[in-house]
Amino acid sequence: MKITHVETLPVLVPLKKGLMTKTAHGEHVVSPYVIIKLKTDEGLVGIGEATLAARWSGETSQGCRAVVEGLMAPLLIGQNPLDFNRLRLPIERCCVQNPFTKAAVEMALWDLCGKVHGVPVYQLLGGKVRDEIPIKMVVGAFPVPKALELAKQFLDWGVKCLKVKVGTDPEADLQRVKAVRELAGPNIPIGVDVNCGWDLPTARNMLDRLAELDVFFVEQPIPQTDVNALAELRRMSRIPIMADESIFTLNDAWQLTRAGAVDILSVYPGKHGGIASTLEIAAVAKSAGICCSIGSNLELGVGTAAMLHVAAASKTIDSERYPADLIGPLYHEVDLLTKPLDLGPAAARVPEAPGLGVELDEDQLKEYADASTAARELG
Ligand SMILES: [Mg+2]
Structure with a gap:
């Protein structure tokens, strides 16, 4: 052929x-x-x-x-x-x-x-380690009323985990997370994603205050340029730190883990140049005694299918502990697929047809x- x-x-x-x-x-x-x-x-x-x-x-x-x-x-x-x-x-x-x-x-x-x-591709990767992949939905960095409206919409649908975008203004960030925590109650895990929006002193202060709101991970609190600063934050933080913008390449994975800079690597095929590289990065995480979590650039149907196969096949990509951002198609007008993927509200399932299955x-x-x-x- x-x-x-x-x-x-x-x-x-x-x-x-x-x-x-x-x-x-x-x-x-x-x-x-x-x-x-x-x-x-x-x-x-x-x-x-x-x-x-x-x-x-x-x-x-x-x-x-x-x-x-x-x-x-x-x-x-x-x-x-x-x-x-x-x-x-x-x-x-x-x-x-x-x-x-x-x-x-x-x-x-x-x-x-x-x-x-x-x-199916997951079979080429050695088979499934899970049938259901827990997911989380993302509340944007909006003023409190709009953020609450979104969070309520997701929770009403049956979502079991939320991520709140922060990193614009520290006080507004705290108000947003506090409001979503009060709405969701104590049993919904809530993480935050700073998208590089804080500097080191702001992040130190915010990590302490977010711990009071029972936040279960903080993603990319500071810009990706300084691995040592991330390591310093991790040492003082009560909340696990996740790298996202910091981890594109296999070498990034090596540098971050060698410095002891993070607790979790956010991974997905697009960011790392493919499914094979994603699994190599997961192996680096495993060797360092940390785990990975599926992140997202708001993939559509085909890109999300690739993520689903990796997520189904890797134990180190620990979606039970840190639910996946398998959500791109849910945010868009269309997914470009003849049959939609099985996503949410609490968990996603990998397609079973040959190849990517879409x-x-x-x-x-x-x-x-x-x-x-x-x-x-x-x-
Ligand atoms: Mg992120």
């Missing part, structure tokens, strides 16, 4: 009206993605999703397409997709960074491998096509 064509389909999908979100990085109202199709001479098609956010990884739809078409397609066309390990290295090395673009191509290869063997909705792909940059096929 050979890969014959590489197709890139840029789309723009708005968040649902009531669910547009806000973090210390800014407001999020519409999400750009590039869907990748790897076509073979035997008629099988592998699909992947690049979840793009310039403020997050520096990647854009135009840049993603330039990398896929200019650097990756020539490496892939004519190759057997079952030679996964042989294809992986050149894809990783064809450019620095661009993790979400690399992950899109990598997940399309996994999808093809699963379809060829007739098994099918693209071609009508939605057309309807949400990014008008500024049309679909193209090389081959």
Whole structure:
């Protein structure tokens, strides 16, 4: 079998009206993605999703397409997709960074491998360690009334864990977390995500005060640039510290764990350039005696499916202890799939069909096509 064509389909999908979100990085109202199709001479098609956010990884739809078409397609066309390990290295090395673009191509290869063997991707990873993956929903960094409205909507639906975005203004942050804690009661675990929004003195002060509100983890309290400062915070904190913006690469995992800087690594295939790299990072965490948790860049259907397979197959990605952010499709107008994923309210389930186990909705792909940059096929 050979890969014959590489197709890139840029789309723009708005968040649902009531669910547009806000973090210390800014407001999020519409999400750009590039869907990748790897076509073979035997008629099988592998699909992947690049979840793009310039403020997050520096990647854009135009840049993603330039990398896929200019650097990756020539490496892939004519190759057997079952030679996964042989294809992986050149894809990783064809450019620095661009993790979400690399992950899109990598997940399309996994999808093809699963379809060829007739098994879901989690089976290729050694099988499931859990049937249900607990999830949490995210309350944006809004003023108290709006934050409470969102939290109430999630709790009414049956959500069992919440994450509150903070990192904009310390006093407003505390008021928001306090209000959500009072609404949710003592039995709903609540974490916070600072998205790099505090400096070290603010974080020291805030960690003490958040401990009084029974917060069960604090994600990325300070910018990603200083591993030693993160380690200092961890030593004084009563609350476990999670790295998110700090952990993209395998080397980041090594630096963070060697410094004893965090208790949890937030991981997902897009951020690390694929499913295989995510599992390698989980192995570093395991060796350091810490765990991982599934984070998110608000993936759509295909990207979330890749996360589900990793989450189902890894014990170190401890979703029972730190529920996963398997939530992107719930926030968007459409998921680009013919059949929605089984997400929430308390837990998600991994698709059972071969490969990633999802099918693209071609009508939605057309309807949400990014008008500024049309679909193209090389081959
Ligand atoms: Mg985060």
